[in-house]
Amino acid sequence: MSGHTAAKLAMMANQIARNLALEPEPARAMADHVIAFWTSRMIDTLLTDDDAASSLLPLAADAMARVKAARAAHGA
């Protein structure tokens, strides 16, 4: 996907992070949300685009790291 899409995905991730920030375990909540609703390709696009990844809020970055770890654990 293009950089434009990666930037949009980063915006989506940050939006999710802001809305789940007050959850008891916000990073886990966001990771669960992304795994439940995003395609693998969307996740890969965001994780592999350095510019997009660097624009993530700390919570979003933490959550995406959890997503990456979870996928690695499942061999994805």
Add this chain to the structure above:
Amino acid sequence: MGYEHHDYRRQPDFGTPEVRSERHVTCFIDGREVTVPEGTTVMRAAALSGGSIPKLCATDSLKQFGSCRLCLVEIDGMRGTPASCTTPVAEGMKVHTQTPRLQKLRRGVMELYISDHPLDCLTCSANNDCELQDQAAAVGLRDVRYGYAGENHLGAAPDLSNPYFDFDPSKCIVCSRCVRACDEVQGTLALTIEGRGFESKVSAGLASDSFLSSECVSCGACVQACPTATLQEKAVKEIGKPERTVVTTCAYCGVGCTFRAEMRGEQVVRMVPWKDGKANRGHSCVKGRFAWGYAQHQDRILSPMIRESIDQPWREVSWEEALSYAAGQIGRIRETYGRNALGGITSSRCTNEETFLVQKLVRAGFGTNNVDTCARVCHSPTGYGLKTTFGTSAGTQDFDSVEDSDVILVIGANPTDGHPVFASRMKRRLRPNGSKAGAKLIVIDPRRTDLVRSPHIEADFHLPLRPGTNVAVLTAMAHVIVTEGLANEAFIRERCDWDEYRHWAEFVSAERNSPEFLAPVTGVDPEAIRGAARLYATGGNAAIYYGLGVTEHSQGSSTVMAIANLAMATGNIGRRGVGVNPLRGQNNVQGACDMGSFPHELSGYRHVSDAATRALFEAEWGVAIDPEPGLRIPNMLDAATDGQFKAIYIQGEDILQSDPDTKHVAAGLAAMECVIVHDLFLNETANYAHVFLPGSTFLEKNGTFTNAERRIQPVRKVMEPLNGYEDWQVTQELARAIGLDWNYTHPSQIMDEIARLTPTFAGVNYRRLDEEGSLQWPVNAAAPDGSPIMHVDGFVRGKGKFVVTDYVPTDERTGPRFPLLLTTGRILSQYNVGAQTRRTANTVWHAEDLLEIHPTDAENRGVKSGDWVKLASRSGETTLRALVTDRVAPGVVYTTFHHPATQANVVTTDYSDWATNCPEYKVTAVQVTPSNGPSEWQEDYQALSARSRRIAGSAMEPAE
């Protein structure tokens, strides 16, 4: 109960409304013993016992009136001849309905009526379908002793102004049924009896008004109530008396009205609301009642068409060639780019069975979960929010529940325009009824909708919040409820997770969530929020009704959960009169969502990652199902512009006009190699299509729709499909063309498959739907008769879940370039993108989209009503005419999206709900400036449309 009659007969009329009472009384009518609920009238008891007392002013949809003096009876031990319509039966009462004395009296009354009525029965449009004619026969009228030479009304001029019905006062007997129907059934109070005595006449509004210019909303209740041809459908005049009838379900909004299609040959004569319909209870609106003409409109495309490039004209081909071409393209693209380059969109306008087949085609045939539905752009946050908090993605009540509400909170919904038949039910509860006080009303809406103030109704609180601040207002209400000790702790402890409640209560109690602190954000008077919160929490049974003004925001899902929080905190869940009620926009939004149209869920809202659920489907379908979610519509379009998504099958949906940020939608569609549009008309999306498969209307198919109250209702074919196929058959043929071995011969078999695979539908089948009329899911072993009210003994998810909903402002901000906030919505006479209603006479009420702008903002820009203005945002610009009105607040402008000439979604942005990507239609920063003509986009698009709609060998180009 027959749903199809091969002859024409009126629905039985019991004269006065049904009475509900646990106590019963037994009486004798003409010697026949009859037992009825206490309070039932003699007239109704007679009808229930198989008799028929002559009547004119009485009908069972209206309260008894007692004016025509035709229904007189004699009762043993009672003096005189009481009117049977106003006399309740008593235990042991002996009634005589036919005696020489009564015959003489009735004949005398009828003589007076007929002496001032034209004797043109043979040429009257109501001949053989006229209650006056029937009653004249019933009383044995043979002559009129008074003659016809006296003063009369026979020369009164008819009012032909309404496009659907005429008013001929010369035939009027002033029974007041039309006036009472407008009052009691519709609740508009547009009609009145003007004058007294001989001068009495029915009047629509002021003396200077016609029906068209009056406040009449053309619901048809008056026409249905009229016992003569005074108020008569033009179609009946033009076509003649119907010869057969079929009961079916309306295909407009999510109310799901049941209608009786009255037919002559293959032509609809009229659609009459069916009195036994459990969603509409015999009422209708201007769309369902009258706006069905699109079904036989000349713009219908009836032959399949293909083209290799959208620059080429369409080429009409056989079904075989079109399906073969489409299948070839799908196969090629899958081979070249992989299965995830394919996808599909189901339609909330199509049946459950059709929707189920489309998602099955995508998952089982294309091999991907890239399937989504138009609910993405309307109620996907409802699915997310209610599943998270309650455990199921649906409203909690049936429509009847509103009768037991003491407080009604309407947020982000305009039911008098969007859901008019339910709005009439709601208004009936809001008005005082005899000794029963009307329900209290809270309206949370940036606009002063009609519900805020209408005849005999005034909202106790109208909170005109700034667009985009729903969560802030609801959290402020929660703050009041918790900090003032108004929460229902017993309910919460029993039914909800207490720890989650405490976490939530601590959050809402913070000072930063008080109405006062949030006032600069919401723009709402803090005292009004406090008053509304107290009323909601302490006013008795409190019900929340909401619409797209809740969901179509960047915090749509949060708002739904904030609503659920309020209902749980106050114990307003699990019984009649309360609940959380999403008012669904299209007829089958609920059903489309139920059927597994979302990319992450199979039918019954079960995630694709659940191995046990997948195994069920894999065993039934014989294919492996991808355990990962697919793309949502906006992600499909993003992927298309990135070159990774190449083909789409779109059934019954016009994403180019309905989805946000039109330029982006157009770019996505243009980037695809195969766009298959399956629709009635060459819609806007078809401008970018390569294959066009003609669709069928709801009148031409069998199936089911599920309305906003989870009511599954039969759709029955009333005429043969003009294109030769029902939509489920077309999808099946496409599936067969790509190699799937589908062999359904009737939609009932599809429903049987749905029931096998979907626990909430386990008890649903066509036999039961025919026997019971409708069923409200869940229908299964735990709820064999269905579920009018949900979460009665406990939440579906177990404990109700409180979710902290922090107010997060949208990224869409006003500023110097775009200082106004645009919000969009709909209007009574038009429906969604207008593809249907624009092809009916409804355009007389709304021929174009208008921009509502506050007088102050208009004056600052030198804009007057009727002026052309340019509406611009960071996404694009369009032009339309202005309507200066104080219905919108300063700083807010409003328009509809019914007309492609306007393309209001050129202006809306790609911002969306954080959880579901439901577009943020309700908040766009815009500027409004005077304009002289169409925008560059409008001109370019008009040229593209003209090119794209060419059909090779056709002299006529369909006009969209």
